[in-house]
Amino acid sequence: xxxxxxxxLGPIFHALSDSTRRRMLxxxxxxxxxxxxxxxxFSISLAAASKHxxxxxxxxxxxxxxRGRAHFCRLDPGPxxxxxxxxxxxxxxxxxxxxxxxxxxxxxxxxxxxxxxxTPNQGDET
Amino acid sequence: xxxxxxxxLGPIFHALSDSTRRRMLxxxxxxxxxxxxxxxxFSISLAAASKHxxxxxxxxxxxxxxRGRAHFCRLDPGPxxxxxxxxxxxxxxxxxxxxxxxxxxxxxxxxxxxxxxxTPNQGDET
DNA sequence: AGGTCATTCAACCAACCGGTTGACTTTCTA
DNA sequence: TAGAAAGTCAACCGGTTGGTTGAATGACCT
Numbered sequence: 001x002x003x004x005x006x007x008x009l010g011p012i013f014h015a016l017s018d019s020t021r022r023r024m025l026x027x028x029x030x031x032x033x034x035x036x037x038x039x040x041x042f043s044i045s046l047a048a049a050s051k052h053x054x055x056x057x058x059x060x061x062x063x064x065x066x067r068g069r070a071h072f073c074r075l076d077p078g079p080x081x082x083x084x085x086x087x088x089x090x091x092x093x094x095x096x097x098x099x100x101x102x103x104x105x106x107x108x109x110x111x112x113x114x115x116x117x118x119t120p121n122q123g124d125e126t
Numbered sequence: 127x128x129x130x131x132x133x134x135l136g137p138i139f140h141a142l143s144d145s146t147r148r149r150m151l152x153x154x155x156x157x158x159x160x161x162x163x164x165x166x167x168f169s170i171s172l173a174a175a176s177k178h179x180x181x182x183x184x185x186x187x188x189x190x191x192x193r194g195r196a197h198f199c200r201l202d203p204g205p206x207x208x209x210x211x212x213x214x215x216x217x218x219x220x221x222x223x224x225x226x227x228x229x230x231x232x233x234x235x236x237x238x239x240x241x242x243x244x245t246p247n248q249g250d251e252t
Numbered sequence: 253a254g255g256t257c258a259t260t261c262a263a264c265c266a267a268c269c270g271g272t273t274g275a276c277t278t279t280c281t282a
Numbered sequence: 283t284a285g286a287a288a289g290t291c292a293a294c295c296g297g298t299t300g301g302t303t304g305a306a307t308g309a310c311c312t
Contacts, residue, residue, distance in 0.1 A: 044300085047301085173291085
């Protein structure tokens with residue numbers, strides 16, 4: 001375990017629930033950005049962008065360094081890892097679903113080669 | 127690609143941002159549950175639980191089947207996989223961070239055995 | 253020193269969120 | 283068939299959210 005005091009999931013998922021913030025994170029994946037640089041692609045005021053950044057900062061997703069009059073933000077991947085790990089618990093459900101799909105396709109394939117009927121039964125779907 | 131029309135991330139992350147809903151999902155990991163069963167562990171009204179369930183349902187996390195007067199809910203892992211995949215994009219950041227930590231520890235270790243200086247130079251960091 | 257640049261702060265607004273209560277519909281059961 | 287049980291719905295409430303504007307705070311530039 002690397003995270004010493006794992007950040008709470010609520011604020012992390014809440015920060016990620018807004019598309020503006022997700023796009024800002026994507027931008028930060030390319031490197032350090034100032035508040036103004038992060039705000040520039042959006043048609044919102046600087047104050048609104050500042051609020052978005054504060055939401056991510058208090059969720060631990062962003063770290064800020066003030067150099068002169070500019071505030072430089074950089075990505076902190078820790079909370080993203082925390083969220084990723086939380087989701088991994090449910091991984092067995094979607095892999096299981098894929099296994100079922102795989103099994104169904106395989107069975108259909110076997111039936112197709114065993115009984116060469118031109119229009120196989122569609123099942124109860126529709 | 128398995129998801130035909132990937133569910134939007136906003137509603138998914140929003141659904142996950144509430145701890146009551148996350149606990150309900152955990153409960154659903156053990157199998158099908160009715161609305162009443164999902165509400166029971168919490169000190170909230172049935173109507174409030176019903177709203178939570180509707181939030182998850184419209185995010186695609188839950189599927190409902192009405193049998194008689196009971197509504198049975200079961201987990202749909204698709205949106206969880208979508209969120210997991212989205213987060214995986216940032217995986218390189220936390221693994222990179224671990225690599226750096228690893229490298230630092232390794233270097234410190236090498237220096238300790240090569241030049242047994244008690245206080246090695248800290249570099250230009252600070 | 254004065255002006256401009258980068259950013260936050262405070263106040264305000266409409267919309268949404270999580271919760272309640274009470275009325276209602278549908279289904280099961282005695 | 284009357285009542286209880288399982289849920290939803292609509293209305294309401296206080297708090298939060300995402301946005302705005304205008305003023306304030308520092309830091310850089312000339």
